[in-house]
Structure formats: structure tokens, C-alpha cells
Amino acid sequence: MTTQISVVSGFLGAGKTSFLKKIIPNLEGKVALIENEFGEVGVDGDLLPSGFPVKEIYAGCICCSVVRDFEKAIKELMLHYHPQHILIEPSGVGSLSDIIKVCRGIGQKEDLDLQIKHLITIVDIAAFEDYSANFGGFYSDQIANAQIIFLSYFNQMDDQEIEKIIVQISTINPTAFIFKEDWYAHDGEELVEVLNTANGLAIDAKERINVMPAAKVFDSLSIAKPRVFSEGELEKVLAALSGKENGCILRAKGILELDTQYSILFNFTPHHCQWEYLEEDKEAKVVVIGTDLNKEAIADWFGK
Ligand SMILES: Nc1nc2c(ncn2[C@@H]2O[C@H](COP(=O)(O)OP(=O)(O)OP(=O)(O)O)[C@@H](O)[C@H]2O)c(=O)[nH]1
Missing domain, CATH: 3.40.50.300 (P-loop containing nucleotide triphosphate hydrolases)
Structure with missing residues (x-):
């Protein structure tokens, strides 16, 4: 097969x-x-x-x-x-x-x-x-x-x-x-x-247009055990992600625990930001990707 x-x-x-x-x-x-x-x-x-x-x-x-x-x-x-x-x-x-x-x-x-x-x-x-x-x-x-x-x-x-x-x-x-x-x-x-x-459409790998490896352009940081947030703090941190003072955040997503004990999932890009409740509890974690990131400052937003 x-x-x-x-x-x-x-x-x-x-x-x-x-x-x-x-x-x-x-x-x-x-x-x-x-x-x-x-x-x-x-x-x-x-x-x-x-x-x-x-x-x-x-x-x-x-x-x-x-x-x-x-x-x-x-x-x-x-x-x-x-x-x-x-x-x-x-x-x-x-x-x-x-x-x-x-x-x-x-x-x-x-x-x-x-x-x-x-x-x-x-x-x-x-x-x-x-x-x-x-x-x-x-x-x-x-x-x-x-x-x-x-x-x-x-x-x-x-x-x-x-x-x-x-x-x-x-x-x-x-x-x-x-x-x-x-x-x-x-x-x-x-x-x-x-x-x-759409079956049968041609597959034709073009020469790679971009010569720079992604690791040279983009940076990432992960927060394994973020703190517990209130809804107000969550809204504040999501608003802060679109600021430019700590680099350009292109993607942030994660699972956080709220002080109401519910887990939420948030999704951020510079063009869209939203969060939703998860039906079951999941391990809290956050990942942030962008350029010229001030990792310490961003980790502080989510840290203990
Ligand atoms: N309203 C709306 N929301 C969308 C659409 N496409 C994606 N989303 C939302 O955008 C957010 C990110 O979507 P994902 O499916 O996680 O995107 P992804 O490409 O897998 O993200 P990465 O793997 O992190 O690059 C989620 O909250 C989606 O529900 C769309 O066409 N309309």
C-alpha cells in the first residue's frame, strides 16, 4: 500500500x-x-x-x-x-x-x-x-x-x-x-x-525563494509553567503582545489556568487575538515567536 x-x-x-x-x-x-x-x-x-x-x-x-x-x-x-x-x-x-x-x-x-x-x-x-x-x-x-x-x-x-x-x-x-x-x-x-x-494537480518544487534559514530571522521562547491569571490580567497580557517595545511578536499561543480554575486557550497574531475556555483541563504552557524578542521581559509577563 x-x-x-x-x-x-x-x-x-x-x-x-x-x-x-x-x-x-x-x-x-x-x-x-x-x-x-x-x-x-x-x-x-x-x-x-x-x-x-x-x-x-x-x-x-x-x-x-x-x-x-x-x-x-x-x-x-x-x-x-x-x-x-x-x-x-x-x-x-x-x-x-x-x-x-x-x-x-x-x-x-x-x-x-x-x-x-x-x-x-x-x-x-x-x-x-x-x-x-x-x-x-x-x-x-x-x-x-x-x-x-x-x-x-x-x-x-x-x-x-x-x-x-x-x-x-x-x-x-x-x-x-x-x-x-x-x-x-x-x-x-x-x-x-x-x-x-483537486487530485492530480502538478507537484513541482520550485527553488527555495528565501535563502535565510528561519532560525536566523525568527526567535522563540517557551514558558513551561506560566502563572495563574485572572481574566483581567489575561486581557492585559494579550493587549501587551501587540506592543513593539519588546520586539515584534508574530505568534503567541498557549494554555493558561485562570483563577476560576478553568483552562483557557489563547491565540495571538498581530492581526487577530482571541481566547476561549477549554472543555477539559490541560497542562498550562505558552509559546511566543517573533523577531528581536526581549525574552526576559516577555517571560516575566507569563512567569510566576
Ligand atoms: N474566524 C476565523 N478564525 C480563524 C480562521 N482561521 C484560523 N482561525 C483562528 O486562528 C487561530 C489560529 O489558528 P490555528 O489553526 O492554530 O493556526 P496555525 O496555522 O495552526 O498556527 P501555528 O501552528 O501556531 O502557526 C485559532 O483561534 C483559529 O480558530 C478563519 O478563517 N476565521
């Missing part, structure tokens, strides 16, 4: 995990997932449905600094679990062109029966102008190498703005299928149907 590899890429906070949570229960056959976090702790793994193997790879990108761990994870899953699908969520600053090359390379090197099925990129359209101007290489690489592109925060933009961004995305990648609807409002079964209609 050939194992089908699907990669769900996208810049920091674009909606990769949300997309996976929708499609995974609707895939036929055995599924395994490889989760890659640029930071030293993983939050996404705790939020995914259970019942299938998840390999979490931290502290770097599977396309470069932790490529060996990535190869080992694919090999172990294929040899010991024999999944029909391996889904891969690269870190938000990973290079899709390099991931395609690594997947092909491991198939040949280890003589594994694998095939790339879907290369998906999720684009937060509310952040498109900002990220293409400031992180063009990383951003364009993910768009240029996708077969299928889904647009996040679709319902927050007007039709004209959406059309303008679609034109720009098509300039970067003229052959990708762009799903011009609010995928976030669709259920998983419908999204899997969309993926199936």
Missing part, C-alpha cells in the same frame, strides 16, 4: 491546526500526523482529536534544523504503523519547497512506498499585505509550492479586497487551485471533497 503524504502549510497562525482538526475525522483509512513547532513546546498536539499517532517535532523547522527528526518520524510511522495517510503540519516559518524535497528524498533513500498527495497552503488574507511585504521569502515559498490554497478570515474582508489578494496569490502561483469560499465555515467532509476534486 502506498502511503499518501499531505502537507498543510501556512504562515504563523494561518489556520493549519484548525484545518487539520476538520479534515482528519473525515479521511478514510489509517491516519498519522507529524506536527512541527518552531518553538520548544507544542500546544497543537494537546488540542487534536485522539486515536491516531501524532509525532511532535519541536525547536526548529522540519525542512532544515530538525530534518533528521522529520525523516526518522516518517520512517517510523511507515514501518510500524503503516498509515494510508501521513499529514504534516510544518512550522509557520517552514519552507514548503524544502519539505517536498525532503519527502521525496526519504522515499528514495529508504525505499519507502510513499507519494505526495496534497500540498495545501492556508493564507490569512487579513495579514497578506503585511506578511508579503515583511516576510516575502518565507511567505512566497509556501504559496508558490502549493497545489491548493485556502483563505482564512475570508468573512472579515470585502469582495474587492479578496479579489485583489487572489490576483496577487495567482501571480505568485498561477497553477494552484484557490478555494474562493470561507473554508472555516465549511465542515470537514466538504473540505475533504474539495481536496479530492
Whole structure:
């Protein structure tokens, strides 16, 4: 049996995990997932449905600094679990062109029966102008190498703005299928149907556009045991994340315990910030990614 590899890429906070949570229960056959976090702790793994193997790879990108761990994870899953699908969520600053090359390379090197099925990129359209101007290489690489592109925060933009961004995305990648609807409002079964209609699109790893390794541009810090927050303190710390005095925070996410004893999940990017109660208690932890971070000051916001 050939194992089908699907990669769900996208810049920091674009909606990769949300997309996976929708499609995974609707895939036929055995599924395994490889989760890659640029930071030293993983939050996404705790939020995914259970019942299938998840390999979490931290502290770097599977396309470069932790490529060996990535190869080992694919090999172990294929040899010991024999999944029909391996889904891969690269870190938000990973290079899709390099991931395609690594997947092909491991198939040949280890003589594994694998095939790339879907290369998906999720684009937060509310952040498109900002990220293409400031992180063009990383951003364009993910768009240029996708077969299928889904647009996040679709319902927050007007039709004209959406059309303008679609034109720009098509300039970067003229052959990708762009799903011009609010995928976030669709259920998983419908999204899997969309993926199936896009079967057979060309896979063509372009040369990596950005030459800088992510570790030279982006910084991260992880807080393993953050303090307990009141709701007011939580609102304050989330507001502080968008300030620029301690560097540029591009992504922060975490699980925190409130003084009401409930666990919450927060998600921050410079364009969106929200928090929600979790149905069950989870281990509190925080990860922050950005550029020129004053790690001590940021750790103090969350520390004891
Ligand atoms: N309203 C709305 N929220 C979205 C959309 N896409 C993502 N989100 C929210 O954005 C936040 C981040 O989404 P994730 O799925 O964690 O993003 P990610 O790409 O996995 O994030 P990283 O792995 O940290 O880079 C979550 O709170 C999502 O619910 C969208 O299209 N509409």
C-alpha cells in the first residue's frame, strides 16, 4: 500500500491546526500526523482529536534544523504503523519547497512506498499585505509550492479586497487551485471533497525563494509553567503582545489556568487575538515567536 503524504502549510497562525482538526475525522483509512513547532513546546498536539499517532517535532523547522527528526518520524510511522495517510503540519516559518524535497528524498533513500498527495497552503488574507511585504521569502515559498490554497478570515474582508489578494496569490502561483469560499465555515467532509476534486494537480518544487534559514530571522521562547491569571490580567497580557517595545511578536499561543480554575486557550497574531475556555483541563504552557524578542521581559509577563 502506498502511503499518501499531505502537507498543510501556512504562515504563523494561518489556520493549519484548525484545518487539520476538520479534515482528519473525515479521511478514510489509517491516519498519522507529524506536527512541527518552531518553538520548544507544542500546544497543537494537546488540542487534536485522539486515536491516531501524532509525532511532535519541536525547536526548529522540519525542512532544515530538525530534518533528521522529520525523516526518522516518517520512517517510523511507515514501518510500524503503516498509515494510508501521513499529514504534516510544518512550522509557520517552514519552507514548503524544502519539505517536498525532503519527502521525496526519504522515499528514495529508504525505499519507502510513499507519494505526495496534497500540498495545501492556508493564507490569512487579513495579514497578506503585511506578511508579503515583511516576510516575502518565507511567505512566497509556501504559496508558490502549493497545489491548493485556502483563505482564512475570508468573512472579515470585502469582495474587492479578496479579489485583489487572489490576483496577487495567482501571480505568485498561477497553477494552484484557490478555494474562493470561507473554508472555516465549511465542515470537514466538504473540505475533504474539495481536496479530492483537486487530485492530480502538478507537484513541482520550485527553488527555495528565501535563502535565510528561519532560525536566523525568527526567535522563540517557551514558558513551561506560566502563572495563574485572572481574566483581567489575561486581557492585559494579550493587549501587551501587540506592543513593539519588546520586539515584534508574530505568534503567541498557549494554555493558561485562570483563577476560576478553568483552562483557557489563547491565540495571538498581530492581526487577530482571541481566547476561549477549554472543555477539559490541560497542562498550562505558552509559546511566543517573533523577531528581536526581549525574552526576559516577555517571560516575566507569563512567569510566576
Ligand atoms: N474566524 C476565523 N478564525 C480563524 C480562521 N482561521 C484560523 N482561525 C483562528 O486562528 C487561530 C489560529 O489558528 P490555528 O489553526 O492554530 O493556526 P496555525 O496555522 O495552526 O498556527 P501555528 O501552528 O501556531 O502557526 C485559532 O483561534 C483559529 O480558530 C478563519 O478563517 N476565521
